[in-house]
Amino acid sequence: MTKNIHKKFKVMERKFIKISICLTMFSLMFIGMAKAQQNEITGIVRDTSGKPVQGAIILVTEHSDTQAVSDKDGKFVIDGQIGQHVEARTENKASGKMKIVKPDINITLKNGTSVIPIGFGQTRKVDEMTSSVGFVSGQKLTNKGVINPENALYGLIPGLTVLQNGGEPPTNVNMFIRGRETFNDNSILVLVDGFERPLSSLSPGEIESITVLKDAAALAQYGQHGANGVLLITTKRGKSDELQVNFSYDQSITSPTRLPEFLNSGTYASAMNEALQNDGLAPRYSQAEIDAYNSGADPYLFPNVNWFNQVLRDYGNRSNFNITFNGGVSNAHYFVLMNYVNDQGLFSPVNQNDGYSTQLKYGRFNFRSNLDVNLTDNLLFQVDVAGNVINQNKPKGGNGPSQIFNALYSIPSAAFPVKTPDGNWGGSQIYGNNPVAITSSTGYSSPNSRELFLDGKLNQDLNKFLPGLSAEAAISYNNYASYWESKTKQYSYEVINPVLDNGGNIIDTTTTTYGEDTELNYWSSFGNQRRSSDLLGKLNYSRNFGDNELQSMVLFHQNSMIFNGQNNTYHRRNFAGNIHYGIKQKYYLDVTASYSGNNLLPKGNRYGIFPAVSGAWILSKESFLANANFLDRLKLRASWGMTGNDRLPTNNPDIQAYHGGNGYWFTNQNNYQGGFVEGRLATSNLTYESSYKTNFGIDAYLFNKLALNIDLFYAKRTNILTNTDGLISNVLGVQDPLSTDGIVENKGIDVDLLWQDHVGSLQYHIGGQFSYAKNKILDMNEAYRPYPYLKRTGNSIGQSFGLQAVGFFKDQNDIANSSRQLFSEVRPGDIKYKDQNGDGVINEYDEVPLGYSTGYPEISFSANLGFDYKGIGVSALFQGTAHYNAYLNTQSVYWPLRANNTISSYYYNRRWTAANAQSATFPRLTTESNDNNFRPNSIWLADRSFVKLRMLEVSYALPVSFIQQWKMNSVKLYARGMNLFSIDNIDVLDPEFVSSGYPTLRSYNLGLHIAF
């Protein structure tokens, strides 16, 4: 059966690759081989008042990788040809665009004229926007040296918080738009070219831009599916009539940002003895044994193994090849991308077996072919084919890396040698897992996956019938499947036992072998599958009436997503419309509404109406501000509206389910009578979450240098599904239904600042972003709590609770004179807690809110700075968070020795002993489970704020005059570092990843980018 599936899959895979190659080849057919003569175009950039603008980025639309920057007189030189277009942009979103008609041109920069996508194929000039959106162009993603575009988003867009999540490729991130607004599924809607798809399925090079929709005015059009915020990804399309080829190659080495250090075997042995003594137990190691560990004379009986050094090499490496073709003929344009990345992980040794490696490898091939064809003069047809093929390799079947790290984070240096003198794997019966053996001698698994995206769009201009009218239709199909193969085996290990004489001296050793070496064992399975399809129809109507302009649309969209598993089919349907009206280019008003429904909600209750209204006023265009010269632009925005979240925390809560349950053993034989049991009671009036969002914004551009955006928001979300066990009696006798009683409010601010200027030929910019989002639970049907401070209601979602530590018990006297702590027997050096309610005992009722949530930060901020001097560029990006906590319960690092774990030197140096009772920050060593110390309290709930240098780049663009002899348009060399350092309070582990697992990585990249 599995073989068959495997075969089928292989056939599918071949077909899939064939189809993609065909389509790609077909697109390449359009590539005109002739290359037109490039001319030097010169020009001057001016702002609307006629002043020259310095620091504007100039590019030729048709080959956007050729760039120039205007000098202090606004002058620039760029390669281009008659008939192409020159665009000029500044970082503050002012832009201008002109067709080249002669070799020197004048460009006037208009503030707020750059156009950004706002969903459903609509675009809007920044100046005319009435909603709150964030925007980043694709260029800013490609200079981040990452293979997953999600990792390029750290600190790029105010209001979008992106957090790293471990280092094992593809390193998916956690994303939040304006924090959390629900205690259920808060995940944001990610749309690629209008259809729901994972961002991580793309490569950074195919992304034209990313828009983040934040307020109701921007989100209402998504109806029930928009309340958590939307990330709109637009992919690149062909623009030029001639072929442009961009090639880049990036080679990087990766290394762990932080790895904990554990004690050497001698110190471990004495720490163990100290812990046992603290527990009132007999020591495990004699002084002679400790000396033997310290001397290292007998590495087999008294080993001292640094397991991290044995299993991890210093560096992994990664290559990234990217090639794009962009071009076309008069009525057809294409953009084709192929991207290949290959990542080799940190494990070592991995080549001890013939024929296979057990390295952690991640290989991904991405392709995209976006074609635009004008079938007739007013009918545009677009076909996009994209997808990826991922092949991975991991040590050991299933959860190889996590098992290795679990062993690394638990096995003491003194446990056993890597190998015994006979060359067999060392081991012990307490610690079955020899980390080196699991890494190299348990086989491997290879998870593979394929993903395909197909889009077709038609756009018919209907000017003939009504000027300004056009119609669109689109369909899309997406398919993803993963397949696992494993070849695993087991290893045997040897335990060395000392033979003692009467005096307790070691006179000989014997060995015992456990386990057995087996042959590779094959195993395979399907992983996940999903497929989805979309159908979209849309009418647009845009007209100008004198001073007034109108843009409007109505659309119908339906989407079907099917994942494997029961109750995993999602159908959604949306009717939406938008009217955008502008008067005198000063006053803008938007009205948006959606009528949307899905199949998750009960019949008759599936649809909801989501309206929004928003307006903008460009003050700087008013006559009373005409004299304020420093004020280049000032705009006020306001919006109010409603949007929904249809992501339910469980399947079908509105349906009363019954299922198989415990039966009974009546018979006098071993088969029993099966049972049926009633499931959780059905939720009545099940509905979507409604989010009412208000937003005020200011966009300003000052002194021709400083761009400033500020958004203030307030949102209130109702109808959040929440438990009712706090309200309904247990007497009911069945799991209580969920109710839609939950209410959460969320408020905060997003700030975006950018200063851009020059000193002579030195262009520089410095910018900063700041986001603050604070939510508060107003209602969650909370159960009765005997003390008000125990209440979760009124706090933020995920607020940490714990006991307030007031120090460590000094001695038995101190214990006798303090409140009784009811978790476990306390001894000197154990944590002493504050009695919050004064009832004389310390128990769960003394837990108070401590710090913030461990799940997400309330504050995130970033700073970016850079300069460019005659082709030499330096840029840097910092990202940080605050109001964010971590629960430090990582085995061995923070919670050492218990359950046979080892101990970090970090803990050891800070532990309580009678001698350093004053300076200790961690409790005494213990081998017991010690529920008193190891529970949520102020010692383990640590401040997780950090500032990280996410990216530092030094680049050099070769002079155009020099490279032209090889027919190249631009050549850029660069060196980059990612995640170079972090400033935080966690010290031993990455603040974003305090668990035991594959570590987060830092990378050093060298790369080359060539455009023909």
Next chain:
Amino acid sequence: MKYTIQYFFISVAILLLGLQGCDSVNVGNKFLEKPPSVDVTKDSIFSKAEFAERFLWHAYSTLPYGLPTGWSNKTDELGMDIQPSLTDLNQSYLAWGGINQLYYPGQYNAGIENGSGKTKYSYQNSGAWGGIRDAYIFIENVDRVPDMDEQTKKQLKAEARMIIAVHYTDMFRNFGGLPWVNHAYSPNEDLELPRLTARATMDSIVTTIDKAIPDLPWKVSDPDNWSGRFTQAAAMGLKVRVLLFGASPLFNSSKPYLEGEAADKKMVWFGGYDPNLWQETADAAKKLIDKVEQSSYYGLVDTGNPREDFKSAYYDRGSGEVLISTRIRYKSPGFWSGQYYFYQATRYGIACTTNDYVRMFPMQNGLPITDSNSGYDPQNPFENRDPRLYETVLVNGDKYKNRKAELWIGGRERKTKKNHLAASGFRMRKFILDEKSATHSVVQWPYLRLSEIYLSYAEALNEINNGPTPEAYQYVNKIRNRVDVGDLQTGLSQKEFREAVLKERALELGYEKVRWFDLIRWKRKEDFTKKLHGLNITKNGDGTFSYQTFELPGRYWQNNWSPKWYLSAFPPNEVNKGYGLVQNPGW
């Protein structure tokens, strides 16, 4: 070229539409219909006799089981410990269980009932409310099952009523008056369920049982396949248990055991002494006993082999002595199985019998060991004793694992003084047997045995007549004679006879969750506050043993007794939901 392009695009469009077609483009309202699910509905369950029965079998699975066996709320009551450790019969050394964490150190308080599964009876976690609801759903729906005859429906409904009655009996004995659920509540219904008085609660239980009695078969007709189902005898027996508890002084008294709101509202006592309750108890018992004696199926297991008979009486399935048995498996899966970890729990310290209990067992001749004529030899204390001692407690020198039990300090059963297996010098033997023959054997919990009914009858007669009647003696001696222990001394006063019966119940029904309720219904403060003992046995050089009693670790309530301990606290979370639950006095 141009045509090629157009054909290409047209074919791509067709391909895309084709792929779309795989997911059938629904343009109408059908698009948002949920795909069919395989989940079962109430209608499908009650459309077929087999499915409907399975609903009832699930309700059976909620019945209480008296040993800690698994990680579910129901099977891990007291957090791996056993309720007899709260009485004078047994001492627990299990550090992490509820006995040593909550009860011995006096940490138990109402708040504990909110979350902990380590209390002796959890209002929220026991699963009783779920069982009651299941039973009502069954009763309310079974009539519409098409392929089931009326007689079967009646019988199954009566069985469902018994499930309700058993759960309420246990809650009644732990809490007193209770909210009375009389149907399966729908989610939108108002859950106003005030706590009834203790008397009304008892009456409701009795009414439920009375309703079930006529529809139940006297005995299970096919015990090989269906032993464990409720019978008429089971129902009549449960009624005796409920009435006896109600007739006893805890509730049936001229004053409450403790003042408080619940006492004012008569939720924890009957509001006065009613001697008729003893008569009702005796009548109910007599009714059952008469019917037992007229038919042949039920009776004490008595084959003339006292030890084996006594073991068989509680251990073996389908005997005529067990009136109600509950099960969680067919066989226990092995010593270290997490699905039946009772045996392991005994090694962690839950099974250390007190010397005080051991001393309660008389000599084989029936005389107490304190009687100078009994023949008791302090140098050979375990010789010629009531055979029930050997089957209830593992004592030094008794046969065990094909050898002799070694309970001296250093012996195989007590390698060190503090060895949790037998830290009191004894180990429970009931249910454990010799470990080896218990594992992989048939598992049942003897919830109610006929011997209890005999003793309850004797006890009630003694109260009605202000002293023992010959019939009262007859039924106590019936129990004793089955194990060849001599008759009870005659001429006892009412008080002496009462003590004798309570002791007999301890000897006969030890570790079967009877003693605790005997102690509280008679408000036996002195049995809670007395010091308890273990026995250190040392083996002398010449092979003889010396015996030294020692005081067992103390319990908080021995020095700080309060009558509040008689009944459990309700979880404050439930009290605060405001549906009418009044907290028990003292909590």
